[in-house]
Amino acid sequence: MQAFMTLRIALRALARNKLRAFLTMLGIIIGVGAVIAMVAIGEGAKSTIRAQIAALGTNVLIVLPGSNVQGGVRAGFGNVNTLLDSDAKAMARELPSVAFVSPVLRRQDQVVAGNLNWGTWAQGVAPEFQQIRDWQVAEGRFLHEGDMDSAAKVAVIGQTVARQLFGNDDALDAVIRIRNIPFRVVGILGAKGQTGQGTDQDDTIMIPYTTMQKRLMRITWVQSIVVKAVSAERVEEAEEQITLLLRQRHRIGPEREDDFNVRNLSDIAEAATTTARVMAVLLGSVASISLLVGGIGIMNIMLVSVTERTREIGIRMAVGARSRDIMLQFLVEAVVMAATGGLIGILLGVGSSEVIKQWAQWPTLIDPAIIAIAFLFSGAVGVFFGFYPAKKAANLDPIDALRYE
């Protein structure tokens, strides 16, 4: 029997029991829909985390001063003043695995422009900070080496600060005051948005780190040093080299603890993506179970259908249908149900992940491969769960089948 004819017979048989066919398909529809939506949510979370980590700057290491021990009290990291800008310069000069280095000093300050003021984080950084954190400059320029040498009173401001202090007015070349010291705005940063923790990255002001040291904080050390390795593969190498270099520069003996701490952001990135992947697998497998339940529903209904249509099977056999014709007929019916359910499920899954994205503001990401897999899998469910009922139909004895009431 031709394939087309078999398909037509199957469609006809399903059309006779539309509600039943639909209810049977519902299991697959919900299963496939759930798989797609859940995987989309999981993938969305994964890519968001990846993007957030990329926004922090990829291949980035952070060097913090070690903890201070005084009379048995161990303060947290960053409480001692052992890190110097000369350490940063030495790293850039001596370590081949390091691409960019910048000292960082941060403090919260009230910034005033005209009759407006705004509390924000001021960061003292080097020009390399731009490459390390992947900052774009929307207007003007970033800080340059000359600003460092002269401890120039210039600032580059983030979008949020620009909006708060200047509204729609042009902020470039305007003067802002931090602790009554006037700074000229030489650049406005491009927008970066929020971090994963909800911190507004655009709510910041960057000034030369030398200016921060001498004019605002009156200190000689630096709070931290950020380092960008030349490539992702060489992050660990950079970490080791930095440790060696700093131990040497700080004259730390072999038995003593480091007075600094090197943090690797790619470890955090890896942990975060692993978490997201576990979540995606978990959601996906829960959804797969509903697909399995849908398959069992198909098998159930196909068994009922075979029993109901025993006489039809007998008639078909009497007029010349072979076992494999009967088998194929029921198998195609099951596969048509499963595949149609799969298609509707895909639409449902894509639709609901779109709704989740729009209304719940939850990032979702649909991988075309998942759609293909879901469709093939639903077809496979049809074959798998349709096989036994079809086999049962094909193995009927025509005499018994014809006599069946």
Next chain:
Amino acid sequence: MSELIRVEDVHKTYRMGDVEVPALRGINLTIEHGEFVAVMGSSGSGTSTLMNILGCLDRPNTGKYFLEGHEVGSLKPDQWAYIRNKRIGFVFQGFNLLSRTTALENVELPMMYNGFAGQERHQRAIEVLSLVGLDKRLDHTPNQLSGGQQQRVAIARALVNRPSLILADEPTGNLDSATSNEIMALFQHLNTGQGITIILVTHEADIAAYARRQIIFRDGLVISDRVSEQVIAKMEH
């Protein structure tokens, strides 16, 4: 006339739990092309079993069955399906039409299993339906047709692959006498007009009287096999 069917010493026993029920106990039978045979016998006499064996639906325990000179009793199920499709047409007491399926589609059904293209299938189904006088009822489903009309659809379905043999198992069992006579006249017409061999099982002598040859079964054996000189005259069809 050439030989169509030869049955040699066919035995068939059914097993009902622990009890063995003999249905056929050594049947020998030869039927020529173009014969019209009525097989009579009370229920349990083995007539239905014989029809199942002749129709390639069941196998004898021992003995041989030749159809058109070929031993078919020991063929594989798929080969049987082919024979049922091409060589034999079935007519049943309960019509056995597919419900909620039009007369035309019911008649097309056997052709779906031998690769006829849609157009030719259509053409031939219409042809045989007009042969049985139902060319005005092509789109009617079985529940829109009377018993006699349903049986005509079933006969058309039996004819559509141009078989040499029609097996009818009590074809008038569910019909009133007037309709029964119409159906029998149709069989007679097919027998004399188209030269199709017809074997029919019946309990009723007046139905059997339409056939030239009458075989009577009792307890799995043939007890009478005679050719009557006087056949009920063919009614105008």
